[in-house]
Amino acid sequence: MNILGPGLGFLPISLGVLATATFVSTYIISVVRNDVEVFFPYISDTGTNAPESCIFGQFLNLSAFLSLATMYVRYKLVKGFISDEYRGIDILNKVAAGFGILTSLGLSMVANFQETKVEVVHFLGAGLVFGGGVVYSLLHCAISYKMYPQFNGVYICRWRLALSLFSLISMVVTFIAASISRVEWNAMPDHPDSRVHWKPTDWGYAPHVVSTIAEWCMSIAFLLYFFTYIRDFQKVDLGIVVHLQVSHLDEEPVNIRRSPDETTQLLI
Numbered sequence: 001m002n003i004l005g006p007g008l009g010f011l012p013i014s015l016g017v018l019a020t021a022t023f024v025s026t027y028i029i030s031v032v033r034n035d036v037e038v039f040f041p042y043i044s045d046t047g048t049n050a051p052e053s054c055i056f057g058q059f060l061n062l063s064a065f066l067s068l069a070t071m072y073v074r075y076k077l078v079k080g081f082i083s084d085e086y087r088g089i090d091i092l093n094k095v096a097a098g099f100g101i102l103t104s105l106g107l108s109m110v111a112n113f114q115e116t117k118v119e120v121v122h123f124l125g126a127g128l129v130f131g132g133g134v135v136y137s138l139l140h141c142a143i144s145y146k147m148y149p150q151f152n153g154v155y156i157c158r159w160r161l162a163l164s165l166f167s168l169i170s171m172v173v174t175f176i177a178a179s180i181s182r183v184e185w186n187a188m189p190d191h192p193d194s195r196v197h198w199k200p201t202d203w204g205y206a207p208h209v210v211s212t213i214a215e216w217c218m219s220i221a222f223l224l225y226f227f228t229y230i231r232d233f234q235k236v237d238l239g240i241v242v243h244l245q246v247s248h249l250d251e252e253p254v255n256i257r258r259s260p261d262e263t264t265q266l267l268i
Contacts (some may be wrong), residue, residue, distance in 0.1 A: 008073050009234035012226040015066040019223055022059040026052040027075060036196055040212040042123065044115045045196050053114055060111035064104045070226055070233075071100035071136070077236050078143060081151045091120050096139035103132035116196070130171045130218065137225050138162040154229060163225045170218035177211035180204065 026046040030036045035049045047056025082089050106128025113121040141160040148154050183216045184204030185195060198208050245253040 007234040007236050008238060009230045011066060011070045011073060011233060012229045015063060015070055015226055016223045017058060018066060019063045019219075022056060022063065023219070026056045029055070037198055040216065041196070041198075041211055042115075042212050042215060044110060044126070047111075048114050048116050048196065057111045064107040064111065067107060067226070068101065068104035070229065071097065071104070073233060073236065073238060074140065074229055075100070076238060077255060078147070080236075081147065086146075086259050089143055092139055092143050092146070093214070096136050096143065099132045099136040102134055104127050106132060118144070119193065130174070133222050134164070134167050136172050137167055152232075156232075159228055160225065163221050163228070167218050167221040170214045170221060173214040174218060176209040177214065181206075181208035181211060185258055 023043055023046070027036075027041070029052040030046040031038050033049070033052070035052065036045045036139070047053050047060070075093055075168070078089065078093045082093075106125040109121060109125025110129060113125065115122045137160065141157065141164045144152055144157040144160050148157055181204035182195075184207070185202060188203035198205055202208075
C-alpha cells in the first residue's frame with residue numbers, strides 16, 4: 001500500500017517533511033551547542049556553524065530541488081487543464097513558474113552561503129525565497145480563483161488566499177522589524193561583533209524577536225501552501241517519453257519528424 005497516496009502527492013509531502021526536519025534538527029543541535037539562543041533565532045542562524053551548517057546545507061539543497069519539482073508539476077497540472085481560451089491563466093502560470101524557479105534558486109543560495117560568512121549572497125538568496133515565494137503563492141491563488149468553478153472548488157482558493165496574505169504580512173513584518181532591530185543594535189555602545197546571541201538587554205531586542213517569529217511563521221505558511229497541492233497532485237501522473245534516434249549508440253543521430261500525437265512537450 002502506498003502510504004503517500006496515488007499520483008505525485010508525495011512531492012509536496014516530502015518537501016514539507018524534509019524542510020521541517022531540517023529546521024528542527026539544526027535548531028536543536030545549535031541550541032545544544034550554544035551556537036544560538038533558545039528563544040526564536042533566525043532560521044539561518046541555526047545553520048551557521050558546523051556541524052549543523054552541514055545538515056542545513058545538504059538538506060536545504062534537497063528541499064530546493066523538491067520545491068522546484070513541486071512547482072513544475074503544479075505548472076504542468078494547470079497547463080493540462082486549460083485550453084487556448086484561457087490565455088490569461090496561461091500567462092499567469094508561466095510568470096508564476098518563473099518566480100518559482102527564482103524561489104528555488106534562492107533557497108539553494110541560502111543553503112550554500114552562510115549568513116556570517118557571505119552575508120550579501122545569503123541575504124540575496126533570502127530575498128528571492130521570501131519575495132519570490134510570496135509572489136508565487138499570490139499568483140497561484142489568482143490562478144485557483146480563475147479556475148473556479150470549472151476545474152477546482154472554492155475552498156481551496158480561500159485556503160490559498162489566506163496563506164498567501166499571511167505570508168505577505170509575515171514577510172513585511174520580518175523585513176521592517178529586522179531593519180529596526182539592526183539600526184538600534186548598531187547604535188548600542190560596545191555591542192558584540194555577532195548578532196547571533198541576542199540578549200533581552202540588547203538594544204533592538206524586541207523588534208528582533210518580532211522579526212524572527214514572523215520569519216518562522218512565514219516559512220510555516222509556505223510549507224502549508226505546498227500542502228494544499230497534495231490532493232491535486234494525487235490525481236496527476238507525469239512521465240517522460242524517450243524516443244531513440246539510433247539503433248546503435250556508435251551511430252550518428254538522425255532527425256526524425258514525428259506527428260504531434262507521438263510526443264508531449266515536457267517544458268512548455
